[in-house]
Amino acid sequence: MKTALKPYVHENCVTPILKVHADTEVAVHRQEQHAPHRCTVIANDANDQAGNLTDWEQEYDQIGAGRFCGRIDELNFGGLQLFNEHTGRSLRQRCKVWPDSFWFGFPSKRNETRINGQSVESSDVLCRPGSTEFELVTPESFDMLSIVVSKAKLQSHEASEDIDLKLLDAKNYPRLRLSLRTLQNFRYLLRRILQPTINKIDSDLHHDLLIMGLLELLAEEIPNKKVAPSYQHRKAVVERIKDYMATESIAPVTMTTLCEVGCASRRTLQYSFETILGISPMTFLRISRLNRAKRMLCQPSTSSVSEAASFNGFYHLSQFSSDYRQLFGELPSETFAKSHPANNSQLHSNALEPCVRTVPAFQHCLQRRGT
Template sequence: MAPASSCHTDSMAFDAPIVGNTHQIRTIEAFDADEHAHNLTDWEQSYDQITRGHFHGALAELHLPQMQVFRERTSQAVRQSCCVWPDAFWFGLPEQSDQTRINGRLAGEHAIMVRPGACEFELVTPPDYAIYGIVIRREALWQAAELSGCRIDWAQLTGTEVMHVDSSSRASLLQTLSGLLQDGGGCTDRDLRQQVLVNALLALLDTRAVDSAVSGSFQRRQRIVAKARDLVLAHHDQAITVPRLCEQLFVSRRTLQYCFEDVLGMSPMQYLRLIRLNGARRHLRQASSKSLTVQDVAADWGFWHFSQFSSDYRKLFGQSPSESLRQRSH
């Protein structure tokens, strides 16, 4: 997996986005984190559940001529790998932003997150979380900014992750988004709905203050965490230990602990276990062979003590591994 915020090249295959093909508000629920990740149209995503209990996700999504608008709810804390279609910008407005991490950085209050299309980024979100999202084609945003006289520093907008904005402008945009996703904002004209939303977005961008650049030391911590994840996934049939991670990454145990706590808000041991449990769940739910057993999957993800695996699995996901296997996709 590519490190967080790495951008795809033009050779990467993306389906053509369907923005503009429908005018209905689409609502969908899911009871598995990774299943929920795939419900958002034209995104490349995978989710790992972090906190314990049954998962419930809800999505309300609306497509306008040059935009995609959505509200997403998740009941459990989730680690998200996200990438939106090219030639677009994503703007994310959490309803409660103080506990959101984007590429390891806390967004803070009165913030809006932004990422360009075809550029992978990572979110870590808390339980009982809701976020509004806007994806707008770059050309449409540029034209609207020109018409309104709003000057946008495109290089800065592409390079930043967090913008601190005027609280009243942010509240106004959230109110506009809420209305659109409940009843279309009382308007059936898609072009007019888009114009209203773009105007609210531009008003917010006019008040923005871009977060300071990421320090070199924080970038190093991000790279260490990304390399640790790559190592775990590349050798998922082995129970990789913290000492082995330290040896492979050429860091001390204290440094590794600090990197994980600073970037993800958890210890390396917690992270290793969560990644492997989520990998096992994905394997169980996507299994195509009828002869596959829970024991096979446990072993394939480095869990050799089956009773402990079953207990940890049930605590995290609120169901047994065998129940997940019975719910697999067909």
Template sequence: MHIGEVLRTVVAHDVDEHAHNLTNWEQRYDQITHGRFCGELNEWQAHGLQIFRERSSRAVLQSCCVWPDAFWFGIEPQAGGMRINGRHVGAGMIMTQPGHREFELMTPDDHAILGIVIQRNTLLAAADRLGCRIEWSRLASAELLHVGQVALDTCAQHIQTLLDPATPHGAHAMQQDQVVTTLLAMLDASEVESEACTSLLRRRRIVGDARDYAMGNKDEPITISMLCEQLHVSRRTLQYCFEDVMGISPMTYLRSLRLNGVRRQLMQGAAAGASHAVRIGDVAAAWGFSNFSQFSCDYKKLFGESPSSALRTAA
């Protein structure tokens, strides 16, 4: 490999740890479905370029932000029903977001995603060299691009080969060029998926407002009636918004966020060497869980271990 090129693999058994393994991203991951988590990251880095494959065993809500002056492109090698900002990713589509803009992904159980992050000037130089004409303003505002399944499969195969530990070191530069070349060919022929309709934007807003209210009052138990009153919507509307944007019910979503918040706080306390001073009941109460036995049951069901066991392991 050339100087500055790095190929690495990292395995994590905690969703929050997994979120911090991707180099130079700002991320927060919340586990949504039940069971012990396992995540794996295979990452290639070169000058102005990052290529990776991320696997996760459980459904995860990801809040992501790529470093400034770059573009991210995401490929789902096998359609699994993931969402970007509440929108379904269909066959023959590639996801995209510019750097320094927060976006949200919802990934299902046993999921893999391939990613390319490329510095803007690196992408510009490659496009000029290959004679590709990219509408940069259109690209900067897009979430989904129609690129065709064959082109998508070809790019995915080059990424898989680059990240394969069995690939000879001398072949990495060629595979890197192949990834960028196939990416640019897709962008040159792509069509932007129509912008989110007004009704979807409204549903996104309702979901976001519900989350903001629940997290802003995290020490209080939240009910559907409270949310409906606060947001001025019916129970049916609230349910539909969450199912359409997140794929789950409002209470499942909000309970998962709070349980992940408890886990994150417990793990941070253990990492700081203060696990002996951490009172699980106090942390749970601070996140709105007034019934400790029910909290413990819900926690173990979601993460596959009790909060005390998790704290001991982390310590």
């Protein structure tokens, strides 16, 4: 039986947060020094969710419309990290795992998931080395079961278990193909160990079970090299547009401009974005700017909604407010109020949008950083 949500203030965090746990879980952590560190983290904002995973560098753009809800259940053993991440809305995720490690991901909806623009097939496991940036596009109501292990732990078994870690370092092959039986068995093991009732088992046993299962998985892995003939060209087109968006000033951009930057025709540009990201180029442009505006609204240095809107190329403020609310399920003034409580009484001063009732900032759980 779980306790009610209650405020908890992290020593390095100025924002009140919420910690979720079971009474039995607390008792175990106090009595069992060998128990792995467990944390459950809940967020109602994609930006918060991106920062809630221990030692990862991430930035999330929300693609699906509506209020966001996410959850992370995480276990840390030291050099081995196990977690399940739930995201309620479709996202574009830019991720980087901690150094000298390997990440293995098991998505719940494979045919709707992309990694670096490559579609995920039924028997695929996702894999990326540490300190290497990669991109995920994930669907609505999605779960990613993951394990991250230090490179040193695998290197100690490389010769005896006849595995080749060079394949895992290959930047062009983010998908590994396995037998469905091996895949199902390992997913079952990960889910079982993540269950709170398993906490009473010593962490050494957890650790050994995970390493043994991972070695069995790696003994039969084969890189999935299957991509469409046009993949490299289409990905290059999309990357040129993303680089332009990241470096150029936020001025109004037309399809003609995007075609010139991408060195592609309108049709090729459209096909490229639909193949790599699953959305049109103009949708990507609008959503990227809205997400950037939201991150800016959450920064204490931002003085007003109009500043965030104009900086990101939204000059028709009523349209910005409407588009923002459609994507995120709240007005930009509501987002601004959560990060600027001192300015709540002035929300309506610029007459940019209807005045809204002040609501308390969401209190999300932020787990201990580091292991």
